Amino acid sequence: MKKVLALIMAGAMALSLVACGGGGSGEGGSTDDGSLRVGLIASSMGTQSFNDDVWAGLENAEAELGISAEYIEVSEVSDAANSLRTLIAQGDTLLVVPSSEFHDAMMEVAAEYPDCDFMYLAGEETGAENVMSVEYKENEAAFLGGALAASLSQTGKIGTVLAVQEPLQLRYQYGYMAGAKTVNPDCEVSVLFTNSYTDTNLGQESAKALYDKGADYVSCFAGACNLGVFNAAKEAGDGKYCLGAATGQFDKMPDKIVASVVKSIDVALYDMIKDYKDNGTFNGGGCTVLGLKEGGVELRYTTMNDELLNSIPEDVKASIEDLQNKIINGEITVPGTEEEYNTYIASLG
Structure with a gap:
């Protein structure tokens, strides 16, 4: 497991101008070698909670789809925006946000980086074309x-x-x-x-x-x-x-x-990333709802x-x-x- 240290440095911020190829269009931003880079922020890991299931989905995608995945463990909500900026500075072009406590930080950074794509997994959000959301029943x-x-x-x-x-x-x-x-x-x-x-x-x-x-x-x-x-x-x-x-x-x-x-978020997230990478599918500004009928x-x-x-x-x-x-x-x-x-x-x- 590749855990990114949550240290926000001025030098890293200087790198944050790196381009993110998604643009809300689902084109699937990638690094120079063509691999999709995905970053996750989470409040806690290793407790068999929802965050760990999200990471399991990313690990599966990394193993089977050839993407690159990493995460930052955010101890304070006030650090969330800078943690997202750090991931972007490191080259991540698709950002995954699993918790509503990071919603405001996500929307702030999404506005700053309209060419980056964000997957919000904690409820409906239709206010930005570069943010797709998932709501569970x-x-x-x-x-x-x-x-x-x-x-x-x-x-x-x-x-x-x-x-x-x-x-x-x-x-x-x-x-x-x-x-x-x-x-x-x-x-x-x-x-x-x-x-x-x-x-x-x-x-x-x-x-x-x-x-x-x-x-x-x-x-x-x-x-x-x-x-x-x-x-x-x-x-x-x-x-x-x-x-x-x-x-x-x-x-x-x-x-x-x-x-x-x-909530089978590991399977759902894997499928969404696969569709994003292979087909350019990105429901920007929209919300996917998953209940009993959908197997979510x-x-x-x-x-x-x-x-x-x-x-x-x-x-x-x-x-x-x-x-x-x-x-x-x-x-x-x-x-x-x-x-x-x-x-x-x-x-x-």
Whole structure:
């Protein structure tokens, strides 16, 4: 793994006038030897979070498509713009931004470098021709996660630990709550925000509070904070379980993570880069939306603990599959906002 040190130097800034061949046209900017150079900025790596899945997609593209990929780990949001400029100065012509916390920095740099292309993976952005965006229907997979947790709960109380109150997190929240209420209208669903994607301790404290309140299943969708949730599940003891995220995270706590709300960004990003490199496809100023139907999200059961997997009754699995099919064929429209959630709950009577 080629990790770029996040040191911004005046000399590097002087090099930032290097040309970027994309131009928002999808021509696929390249270095002198013809290889596409891709740069990523991320707040944390190595925690089996969304950022690691993004990097996995880039590594696959590097191995199979002959591109060059590198990343800068950004510890402070204020460093994001200069980190993007550093990647551009080093010759990267396609920049990948996975998190909404870097949105403003991305738009600032995209305006400075209209001949560079940016892939924004945290939601819709249609304000720049050199920025293409990807929005996931996290709420659809979260709906299934909430339905599963409520179906399995012995206490009638479940919870979820989220990061910050931004659209993708709120989509997860209301999807999770709606799924739970669909299968058990009396289920008590508690939600806590850590206001961080990186503080493992906050994740653990939040999950502990939920378990102490009586929740026996707690989901999470909070980056590195998820690791703290898994630790809290372990400390909570018998009868306390959790749901993971990213590509599963099952190996982080095999005896506790019964299922995970998964976003297959590694596959999606690989496909987008391949199309960009080979065909010049770049949806500048547009947004690609990926849900259950498109295979962009899913509820994935544990792959590392057969005993835990077999503890899920077959009728519960059948019910979850039925709900999934109804979402895919349009019989159920999963809410993603508070207003949509309230309307959905009213429709349940």
